[in-house]
Amino acid sequence: xxxxxxxxxxxxxxxxxxxxxxxxxxxxxxxxxxxxxxxxxxxxxxxxxxxxxxxxxxxxxxxxxxxxxxxxxxxxxxxxxxxxxxxxxxxxxxxxxxxxxxxxxxxxxxxxxxxxxxxxxxxxxxxxxxxxxxxxxxxxxxxx
Amino acid sequence: xxxxxxxxxxxxxxxxxxxxxxxxxxxxxxxxxxxxxxxxxxxxxxxxxxxxxxxxxxxxxxxxxxxxxxxxxxxxxxxxxxxxxxxxxxxxxxxxxxxxxxxxxxxxxxxxxxxxxxxxxxxxxx
Numbered sequence: 001x002x003x004x005x006x007x008x009x010x011x012x013x014x015x016x017x018x019x020x021x022x023x024x025x026x027x028x029x030x031x032x033x034x035x036x037x038x039x040x041x042x043x044x045x046x047x048x049x050x051x052x053x054x055x056x057x058x059x060x061x062x063x064x065x066x067x068x069x070x071x072x073x074x075x076x077x078x079x080x081x082x083x084x085x086x087x088x089x090x091x092x093x094x095x096x097x098x099x100x101x102x103x104x105x106x107x108x109x110x111x112x113x114x115x116x117x118x119x120x121x122x123x124x125x126x127x128x129x130x131x132x133x134x135x136x137x138x139x140x141x142x143x144x
Numbered sequence: 145x146x147x148x149x150x151x152x153x154x155x156x157x158x159x160x161x162x163x164x165x166x167x168x169x170x171x172x173x174x175x176x177x178x179x180x181x182x183x184x185x186x187x188x189x190x191x192x193x194x195x196x197x198x199x200x201x202x203x204x205x206x207x208x209x210x211x212x213x214x215x216x217x218x219x220x221x222x223x224x225x226x227x228x229x230x231x232x233x234x235x236x237x238x239x240x241x242x243x244x245x246x247x248x249x250x251x252x253x254x255x256x257x258x259x260x261x262x263x264x265x266x267x268x269x270x
Contacts (some may be wrong), residue, residue, distance in 0.1 A: 033194040033256060037151035038228030046194060048256055 004100045011056050012096035019071035020059035022127065026097055026107060028052040052109065052134035054097070060118070060126035074128050081113040081130075092135055099142065108140035145209045147219055147244075148202035151227040153193035157236045160186030160268060183239035186268035187247065190225065193261050200260040203250040216243040216269060238268040245269055 011018045031048035058074040080091045092110050099105040115131035163180040192200070210217060219225050221233045229236060238244050247267035254260050 033259060034153075035194050037153055038155060039151065040228075046259065 004105070008098070008100045008105075010098040011058075012098060013072055013076060013093055016070065016072040018056075018058060018077065019063055019067060019073060020061040022057040022059060024054060024056035024097055026052060026054035052138075053114075053131065054095075054111075054134075055129065055131045058128040058130060060120075060128055077113055077130055078116050078118075078128055081116050082118075087112075093132075094139070095132065096140075103140075104143050106140055107138070107142060109134045109138050110136050145206055147206055147217060147223070147225070148199065149224045150192060150195065150199055150202070151224045152190040154191040155225070155229075155236075156187075156189040158187040158189075160184055160239060182241040182270050184242060184268065184270060186239055186242070188225075188236070188244065188266040188268075190264045190266070191261070192263075194255065194259045195262060197254075197258050197260050200252050200262050203262050203264055204252065207246055207250050210246065212249065213246045216245045218243050242268040242270050 006023065009024070011021050011024050028050065029052065030050045032045035033048045035044045035046050058077065060074060063071055063073050077093065080093055081087065083091075092112055094108065094110050097107040099107075111132040111134050113130055114133045115129075117129050118126070119129065120126045160183050162178055162183050165177045165179060167175040167177075169175070192203075219237060221237070226233045226236065244266040245268075247265040251263040252260050253262075
């Protein structure tokens with residue numbers, strides 16, 4: 001297919017795309033454990049744990065008639081953190097980040113929503129930026 | 145069984161002292177009497193960072209083989225224990241006439257799957 005743009009990107013939760021997102025990003029990190037000894041003059045490491053965090057900007061958009069069959073509303077994710085009572089393991093979500101239309105462009109993982117903001121500004125569309133942290137390993141990753 | 149021949153991540157050496165008795169007079173004068181010719185109580189603290197569990201086990205096995213803090217042993221001049229020391233090994237090894245023993249049990253801290261941190265403290269005794 002060649003190049004990709006945001007036009008082909010999406011964020012999927014529970015098999016439905018979140019309606020109206022502006023962007024998403026995803027960072028994967030690897031912790032390194034130092035194996036330096038006294039006489040070392042350069043650093044050496046052994047791999048430790050890996051992890052991933054991400055963010056997405058959801059539009060404050062309420063589904064219109066007929067859309068609920070195909071899309072999920074931003075409140076489905078916002079409600080995983082902005083809620084009364086304790087947040088528990090039931091609030092873990094399985095997210096699917098799509099770069100393109102093919103399944104080989106998907107990143108699938110379980111995560112907790114760790115941050116959410118509701119932003120309202122004069123002359124601007126209201127948005128809901130969220131942050132999430134992967135829990136466990138990747139379920140699916142981008143592949144050749 | 146030999147002390148594990150691994151390079152430590154850090155090493156701390158305390159030189160110890162000769163057996164000396166001090167007497168202080170009311171005038172503030174101090175009299176010191178030397179009771180022995182050997183420097184004793186030198187300490188060597190070794191830290192091993194993020195080593196394989198199989199290497200960490202070597203310290204536990206050696207500690208058990210020496211009946212803990214009971215038996216004395218020597219550390220060879222060529223041992224990796226002295227890695228990174230550019231001075232004379234004899235200056236940070238057990239003082240003349242003394243040998244090392246475990247001062248306390250090795251401390252093994254599991255930090256990651258298959259990796260551990262180990263701290264060993266040795267004391268030189270005659």
